[in-house]
Amino acid sequence: MKPAPFEYTLAETVEEAIALLDDGDGDAMIIAGGQTLMPMMALRMARPERVVDINGIEELAGISEDADEVIIKACTRQTAALESKLVANRLPLLAKAIAFVGHQQTRNRGTVGGSLSLGDPASEIPLAALTMNAYVTLRSVEGSRTVPMGEFFLGPMMTACESNELMVSVHFPCRVDDQRVGTSFHEVNERHGDFAIVAAAAQIHLNDKDVCTGAAVAIGGAHDRPVRIPGLEAKLVGNKIDAEVIQSALQEISKTIDPFDDQHAGADYRRHTAEILAERAINDAVADANGDAQ
Numbered sequence: 654m655k656p657a658p659f660e661y662t663l664a665e666t667v668e669e670a671i672a673l674l675d676d677g678d679g680d681a682m683i684i685a686g687g688q689t690l691m692p693m694m695a696l697r698m699a700r701p702e703r704v705v706d707i708n709g710i711e712e713l714a715g716i717s718e719d720a721d722e723v724i725i726k727a728c729t730r731q732t733a734a735l736e737s738k739l740v741a742n743r744l745p746l747l748a749k750a751i752a753f754v755g756h757q758q759t760r761n762r763g764t765v766g767g768s769l770s771l772g773d774p775a776s777e778i779p780l781a782a783l784t785m786n787a788y789v790t791l792r793s794v795e796g797s798r799t800v801p802m803g804e805f806f807l808g809p810m811m812t813a814c815e816s817n818e819l820m821v822s823v824h825f826p827c828r829v830d831d832q833r834v835g836t837s838f839h840e841v842n843e844r845h846g847d848f849a850i851v852a853a854a855a856q857i858h859l860n861d862k863d864v865c866t867g868a869a870v871a872i873g874g875a876h877d878r879p880v881r882i883p884g885l886e887a888k889l890v891g892n893k894i895d896a897e898v899i900q901s902a903l904q905e906i907s908k909t910i911d912p913f914d915d916q917h918a919g920a921d922y923r924r925h926t927a928e929i930l931a932e933r934a935i936n937d938a939v940a941d942a943n944g945d946a947q
Contacts, residue, residue: 661704667792671793677816684708714729716739730765731768774876775851783881788824794817797821833858835942840874850923855935857942859943863894864891880910882909888901
């Protein structure tokens with residue numbers, strides 16, 4: 654099939670892009686990497702009247718830092734983030750997650766903001782961003798607003814970004830250099846490069862007595878959106894993380910996720926796999942914090 658007729662505009666500024674979105678009254682869509690939009694348009698699952706290309710807007714690409722966060726502009730290619738020394742040093746969990754995204758060719762086109770905007774519950778970048786307490790900046794003709802990841806994902810392929818809003822940047826709080834912080838990312842898929850059937854991400858903080866002072870654990874692919882497991886995190890904090898503590902904490906996963914059946918896996922498989930991957934992620938994050946990561 655071919656896409657339905659549409660108008661194409663190459664926006665030169667953020668102001669032009671958001672004005673076009675506003676004029677579109679819900680019938681205009683943004684294209685950056687085009688990894689998802691173009692196939693959906695070809696199948697006529699998406700039929701925008703106008704496509705606004707933001708690839709030419711220089712201010713929407715790049716990676717920078719300040720004292721307590723790294724800012725990744727929405728149009729930054731996934732490959733650029735994966736190859737960034739700044740991301741590797743200050744956002745190691747994000748680097749680990751992006752390594753699982755698709756293949757080199759798709760990462761060369763795909764953008765960090767595009768992955769978040771899609772809102773796929775099995776996507777790696779949203780899972781890492783949620784685990785890291787990231788937030789996004791959205792702009793419209795009415796102004797700017799920020800939305801934390803915990804409020805951004807609303808359901809499968811549904812986000813808090815309104816039809817007249819453009820994601821301009823993603824903000825990641827940084828690990829503090831003098832803290833013992835470990836991270837880990839695990840997933841199971843059918844083939845290398847596929848979306849995860851189930852994924853787990855963990856970021857663990859330890860003090861000098863090996864007591865957990867902070868924990869973030871999230872599951873992807875086993876709920877209608879990527880989801881943190883607050884009950885599990887609470888059972889880790891304040892304890893030395895050992896097998897007994899982890900097994901007790903893992904019980905919180907089944908209380909939080911609502912897995913589903915599809916052509917790839919059943920709900921029971923997803924529930925069981927989420928617990929296995931979370932256990933691996935926690936253990937590997939602790940090892941990473943101790944300098945023992947493989």
